[in-house]
Amino acid sequence: MISTGYKKLVVPTIVIIMAIALPFVIKAPYFQHIIIMIFIWATLGTAWNLLGGYAGQVSFGHAAFFGLGAYSAGLLIFHLNVSPWWGLALGPVISMVVAIPIGLVCFRLRGPYFALATLALGEIFRLVFTNWVSLTNGAQGILILNTFSTKIPYYFIAFLIWGISLIIVDRMIKSKLGYYFVSIREDQDAAESLGIPTTRYKMFALLPSAFIAGLVGAFYMNYIAFIDPHVVFSLSDISVMVILVVMMGGVATLLGPSIGAAIYIALSELFRAWLGSANVLAFGIIVCLVILFMPNGIIGELGTLKRLFIRQDKKAMVAGGN
Amino acid sequence: MSLFLQTIICGILLGAMYALIAIGMTLIMGVMKIINLAHGALVMVGMYITYFCFKEWGIDPYLGMFISMPALFLIGCLIQKYLINRLVEVDSILPENQVLLTVGIMLVLTETMRLIFKSDYRSVVTSYSTKTFFLGDISISIPMTFGFLIAMILTWLLHLFLTRTDLGRSIRATAQDRDAAIYMGVNASRITVITFGIGSALAAAGGSLLLPLFYLWPDIGHLFTAKAFIITILGGMGSTMGAILGGLTLGIAESLGATYISMGYKDVVGLIIFLLVLLFLPGGFRSFTRR
Structure with a gap:
């Protein structure tokens, strides 16, 4: 028992120490940038995974929350001349507030219909933010100045946000909530007949998900320093990509989205240098292959492989006994 | 008044071409129960x-249709046979795996086209591109009228195919009840392959008809996916007649939105109608006829 208790503490401690040392080991700003982008995507994937992976509500509109977070930070400085870092506080709150009506509307629908409704809502946000020029500066977007000239402060903030998102999701999944989510995903009617108010619990999955997405959106604004509606509300580059990232890493696993994000960013940087503009094509082909041959993603299939292995062991033992 | 009539006619002409694309989608949805x-x-x-x-x-472009349709029929058959049908037997956490695979396919198709043709905006200029004729004081664009007529003819041919031929009947049977169709000796997996092919061919036909009217760039696909969804949900899944009605409704709603609200918000009008129908009339227009 003591050893497992140690293990629980030892692994995160090692990870944290390594993460703190990393930017001082890897000094090239380009690689630091890649790691920050991985953290951003890992956080966004973790947010999507809470609603889409654990609760089974496949959302095609998560760019809405990401974009709202980014725009809350951007509009603060654009209209009020307040530091965009306050967006880290405001963005998640706005995303959550907007998520409530979205949830109330979309949770009336199931499966593919839910997916389509969220897709439509995400697109509505993009179009409104493009056309409401007086508020959002339209398609010209918002350009700010970076606060820090080195990447190291951004690295630590991104790491912190990623850590917070993992802790939130981990706590929720290990509590009773997690079981409720999975029961809704596996069979909504059965869950309802067991007395789980499904709409309320889907909302409990959506709100933290929107919170995290808004938080990372606000950070994105501060880090990249330029946003426009076609980037942060993009259907294909954010909403759909985050699903593919999670699919690749492993749906409904804690670290799956982070693995998927690391692969996505690493592949796209690698292919960008090697194949030019064909990087998304290569990623698309790999995603198709993963869905075809590893339908539960890399982490998800590790588990089944292990189980297969153990079962075979047991069979061998039984056979030996006979 | 003539502005209003002009808007309505423009909407109807455009809507018929949208409907052609949506019929392709509704066929696929009806037979395979997945969103493509x-x-x-x-x-x-x-x-x-x-x-x-x-x-x-x-x-x-109107003759090019006869090249793009067979080509897309072939591509559609291959996608269904070697990619989507494979997933039917695979067990996964999320039931939406096939849908996510279509997302991957979308990504691959879009990026392949971007690789070949670059991201530039392209357009086709023919001798009749900007020609119009007048009906009273309403001007009607000739390419739109052509597109409308061809779309109607294709829809009618499809209707004949679905109701009069054995293959068409098997497609409808599979859509109604896959298991029962299999018991009656229908090779359901072959039917899904053919259906996906026909759906893709109709999509290609719609694309060829719309080519003289739209700028072309690799990301234009998202626009048509969204429109086809809206129409399919409006008309009710798997219903050809519904898709035509839905197409016309969307065309009219969009051109009214473009004329009376603003060009930028015309897509928002379509999406809001979509959400309202999804929420309050989940069967689409078909639920009216059932009552």
């Missing part, structure tokens, strides 16, 4: 094939 997020990308591929024929060999 690659549908717009198939339209886009059809448009590029037609564009290529026009640019390289000077083939008129």
Whole structure:
């Protein structure tokens, strides 16, 4: 028992120490940038995974929350001349507030219909933010100045946000909530007949998900320093990509989205240098292959492989006994 | 008043072409019960094939249709046979795996086209592109009228195919009840392959008809996917008649929105109608006829 208790503490401690040392080991700003982008995507994937992976509500509109977070930070400085870092506080709150009506509307629908409704809502946000020029500066977007000239402060903030998102999701999944989510995903009617108010619990999955997405959106604004509606509300580059990232890493696993994000960013940087503009094509082909041959993603299939292995062991033992 | 009539007519003409794309999607949805997020990308591929024929060999877009349709039929059959049908037996956490695969296919198709043709905006200029004729004081664009007529003829042919031929009947049977169709000796997996092919061919036809009216670039597929969804949900899944009605409704709503609200918000109008129908009339227009 003591050893497992140690293990629980030892692994995160090692990870944290390594993460703190990393930017001082890897000094090239380009690689630091890649790691920050991985953290951003890992956080966004973790947010999507809470609603889409654990609760089974496949959302095609998560760019809405990401974009709202980014725009809350951007509009603060654009209209009020307040530091965009306050967006880290405001963005998640706005995303959550907007998520409530979205949830109330979309949770009336199931499966593919839910997916389509969220897709439509995400697109509505993009179009409104493009056309409401007086508020959002339209398609010209918002350009700010970076606060820090080195990447190291951004690295630590991104790491912190990623850590917070993992802790939130981990706590929720290990509590009773997690079981409720999975029961809704596996069979909504059965869950309802067991007395789980499904709409309320889907909302409990959506709100933290929107919170995290808004938080990372606000950070994105501060880090990249330029946003426009076609980037942060993009259907294909954010909403759909985050699903593919999670699919690749492993749906409904804690670290799956982070693995998927690391692969996505690493592949796209690698292919960008090697194949030019064909990087998304290569990623698309790999995603198709993963869905075809590893339908539960890399982490998800590790588990089944292990189980297969153990079962075979047991069979061998039984056979030996006979 | 004439502005209003003009808007309505423009909407109807455009709507018929949208309907053609949506019928392809509704067929696929009806038979396989999945949403095909690659549908717009198939339209886009059809448009590029037609564009290529026009640019390289000077083939008129309306004749280029007869090249893009068989090509897309083949692509659709291959996608269904070797990719989507494989997933039917695979067990996974999320039941939406096939839908996500179509997302991957969409990505691959879009990026392949971007690799070949770059991201530039392209358009086809024919001798009749900007020609119009007058009906009273309403001007009607000739390419739109052509597109409308061809779309109607294709829809009628499809209707004949679905109601009069054995293959068409098997498609409808599979859509109604897959298991029962299998018991009656229908080779259901072959039917899904053919249906996906026909759906893709219709998408290509719609793309070729819309080519003289739209700018062409690789991401235009998203636009058509969204439109096809709206129409399919409006008309009720799997219903050809519903898709035509839905197409006309969307066309009219969009052109009214463009005329009376603003060009930028015209897509928002369509999406809001979509959400309202999804929430309050989940069966689409078909639920009216059932009452």
